[in-house]
Amino acid sequence: MKLLTGNDLKTGFVTWWTGADWSLHIEDAADVGEAGEAILAAEEGARRVNAPYIINGEATADGPRPAHIKDRIRALGPTVRPDLTLKPADPAAGDWVI
Amino acid sequence: MYKYDEYDHAMVDARVAEFSDQVRRRLAGEITEDQFKPLRLMNGLYLQLHAYMLRVAVPYGTLDSRQMRMLAHIARKYDRDYGHFTTRQNIQYNWIKLEDAPAILQDLASVEMHAIQTSGNCIRNISSDQWAGAAADEITDPRPWAELLRQWSSFHPEFSYLPRKFKIAVIAANEDRAAMRLHDIGIQIVEKDGQHGAAFYVGGGMGRTPMIAPLIKDFVPLDDMLSYAEACLRVYNRYGRRDNIYKARIKILIHELGADEYRRQVEEEFVHVKSLGIDPPKAEFDRIAAQFAPPPLDASAPDAIDRSDPDFAVWVDQNVAEHKVSGHAIVNISLKPIGGIPGDASSAQIDLMADLAEKYSHDELRVTHAQNIVLPHVRKGDLYAVWQALDAAGLATPNLDLISDIIACPGLDYCSLANARSIPVAQKIATRFSDLGRQKELGELKLKISGCINACGHHHAGHIGILGVDRKGTENYQLSLGGSGAEDVSLGTITGPGFDEDGVVDAIERVTDKYLATRTEGERFVDTFRRVGMAPFKEAIYG
Amino acid sequence: MVEHIHSDGEEPAVTLDAFLSQSNATAVRLEPDEDARALIPHLDRLALIEVAFPKFRDGRGYSSARILREAGYAGELRAQGDVLVDQIAYMKRCGFDTFAPEKELNAADVEAALARWPEHYQGAADGAVPIWKLRHG
Numbered sequence: 001m002k003l004l005t006g007n008d009l010k011t012g013f014v015t016w017w018t019g020a021d022w023s024l025h026i027e028d029a030a031d032v033g034e035a036g037e038a039i040l041a042a043e044e045g046a047r048r049v050n051a052p053y054i055i056n057g058e059a060t061a062d063g064p065r066p067a068h069i070k071d072r073i074r075a076l077g078p079t080v081r082p083d084l085t086l087k088p089a090d091p092a093a094g095d096w097v098i
Numbered sequence: 099m100y101k102y103d104e105y106d107h108a109m110v111d112a113r114v115a116e117f118s119d120q121v122r123r124r125l126a127g128e129i130t131e132d133q134f135k136p137l138r139l140m141n142g143l144y145l146q147l148h149a150y151m152l153r154v155a156v157p158y159g160t161l162d163s164r165q166m167r168m169l170a171h172i173a174r175k176y177d178r179d180y181g182h183f184t185t186r187q188n189i190q191y192n193w194i195k196l197e198d199a200p201a202i203l204q205d206l207a208s209v210e211m212h213a214i215q216t217s218g219n220c221i222r223n224i225s226s227d228q229w230a231g232a233a234a235d236e237i238t239d240p241r242p243w244a245e246l247l248r249q250w251s252s253f254h255p256e257f258s259y260l261p262r263k264f265k266i267a268v269i270a271a272n273e274d275r276a277a278m279r280l281h282d283i284g285i286q287i288v289e290k291d292g293q294h295g296a297a298f299y300v301g302g303g304m305g306r307t308p309m310i311a312p313l314i315k316d317f318v319p320l321d322d323m324l325s326y327a328e329a330c331l332r333v334y335n336r337y338g339r340r341d342n343i344y345k346a347r348i349k350i351l352i353h354e355l356g357a358d359e360y361r362r363q364v365e366e367e368f369v370h371v372k373s374l375g376i377d378p379p380k381a382e383f384d385r386i387a388a389q390f391a392p393p394p395l396d397a398s399a400p401d402a403i404d405r406s407d408p409d410f411a412v413w414v415d416q417n418v419a420e421h422k423v424s425g426h427a428i429v430n431i432s433l434k435p436i437g438g439i440p441g442d443a444s445s446a447q448i449d450l451m452a453d454l455a456e457k458y459s460h461d462e463l464r465v466t467h468a469q470n471i472v473l474p475h476v477r478k479g480d481l482y483a484v485w486q487a488l489d490a491a492g493l494a495t496p497n498l499d500l501i502s503d504i505i506a507c508p509g510l511d512y513c514s515l516a517n518a519r520s521i522p523v524a525q526k527i528a529t530r531f532s533d534l535g536r537q538k539e540l541g542e543l544k545l546k547i548s549g550c551i552n553a554c555g556h557h558h559a560g561h562i563g564i565l566g567v568d569r570k571g572t573e574n575y576q577l578s579l580g581g582s583g584a585e586d587v588s589l590g591t592i593t594g595p596g597f598d599e600d601g602v603v604d605a606i607e608r609v610t611d612k613y614l615a616t617r618t619e620g621e622r623f624v625d626t627f628r629r630v631g632m633a634p635f636k637e638a639i640y641g
Numbered sequence: 642m643v644e645h646i647h648s649d650g651e652e653p654a655v656t657l658d659a660f661l662s663q664s665n666a667t668a669v670r671l672e673p674d675e676d677a678r679a680l681i682p683h684l685d686r687l688a689l690i691e692v693a694f695p696k697f698r699d700g701r702g703y704s705s706a707r708i709l710r711e712a713g714y715a716g717e718l719r720a721q722g723d724v725l726v727d728q729i730a731y732m733k734r735c736g737f738d739t740f741a742p743e744k745e746l747n748a749a750d751v752e753a754a755l756a757r758w759p760e761h762y763q764g765a766a767d768g769a770v771p772i773w774k775l776r777h778g
Binding site: 050051067080 | 146148196511512522571573
Binding site for chain 2: 673697698699700701703704707711725727728730731732734735747750753754757758759760761762763764765771772773774775776777
């Protein structure tokens, strides 16, 4: 699957294209298939997201996951500060990153 | 310490206004990200993995307590309650919002700080010896020279779109604590015929193609220093490569031209530039130097230290250095607790260090390129009180220059350029070698980790260096041995095939075991490596 | 005096090679990789030197401009190409007096950018008195 991601223009936070909008949570990410380039061009123009790009992802039982470690770290947060990740209460969250 | 006058204030205020306007135009969609990026970078604002990152300049690594407290305030108010001290003596915040950036710069300006030219293809913040003004081996305080360069390089109209970034370091001691020869320009203040002048080493650097800077001019008088620097930069701006980002640093130009030809071109340009009258008069240097006058230290203060507390004694032996004035000492605060994140400090810790500086160190602190903090002027009689306060805040790890005093870049946990994580490797190594007796047995051992080829973690200059690479989507770590960023400057050599995260920790243990078995009396790790070469270590690692 | 350029009716600037091989042109265009010093023997008959900025990131033109002013060139010095509002204050300091940006600039932004800096730390080619001189009279 193909995922579309970027950073929110105002906050810099990692965002994922849900099919209609942007979300901070990878669980909400939609498979953009072949439509990525067109969405990317439109959304960059809309100025909500900074430097969006298309990545490879895979569907898992827990939802979509980026294929590359870099984007898995982006999806969760720094592996060395679990308290600052998007799932601070889930000690197992780091496992799917690495 | 240098204090801003009306002109310095006006310049920084103008920059805050300019950047506020640029942010406004970006958020309003009047400029594209492509146009905004070089502007935000010249104000230290990057877009990293999780958010914007702001890098705040700490000129030549010197701070007072008010400034240090402001760094804590920013961490608390605009970030997530911590900051990261860097190998260029700056501080970085990892969770900054673009819309907050103007307010942060305004807060910084209120304490004579800024983020000017902490990124971008311009002359970056000038770095220096963290023991400047306190070191027993310096011939003078290098910071007035660095401040002169700071002002000259700030908003330099000709050199703000260089082929690539440009880093300058200034030292004035024979011991090099600033990796001077691994900078684009490394300046060592030297003495000739009773006068101080600047020796210019040009074209050093780490990154993809590490180089040790050759000596370009052995003595540039103070009156000519800025003209000479201008000539060095102009030759680079005109002829540095712009066709390939990886070959755009000045080290490549000098390597391709040869040091002699580069020197010839600089000398020719210098003759011309000198006629333009860009060097300030001696009175300006004297005005600056007066602000770096030594603090009033009482040389009759008692020299003895009560070592009855054994934990305190261990810390004194490892982290406290000789001061040039009797009865005083330089306190090195380790930001490398075992298993911690190298260079990170919480707002509370930053505030505490500010308090200690105000109370015990004539209101001065320094940031070191090894990502530690220094209290430069502490009475020996106050050391115990300082240690107790540090110890209570988790800041008294007695590991300065030992194997757990690791330099590590933020790596793939934070950085968008990284290929592998650095911090977890540092944590595992420090944990493996956590026994202090074992660390002390190994002695001075500088271990440096970079998460990509850009070498922010100075791995080329590590006695032991680690470079994280991406091997088909998995993190892999190359090991190198024999580098040094000190006065015995050298570049490390790669041992062979890389390792995974645990494998590299094992490999380091085999290397240190081999060192212990091979060393002769008084040899540091790097000395043994230089004597026996790579072969025995390679044998120990790979069998 | 800074102004926007409308190039109607002026003599077209010739390339450096063409200029050096023909004696009567009074306007020349300098590319980033061309040596501004090649023009120094001919400055007194030049009315316009146009310095090209094909990409804003390429800063060689700043040095070209200073070199020409430092050699005494007093005619029009124009920055042409990818010239952005956030650069023109530095360009002016390097000696440019006219600007021909590919994309038109907002006049109010230009005015604000040029009025931004109260003083300057270093001497350049605009005749501004550096701060160190202000400090010491």
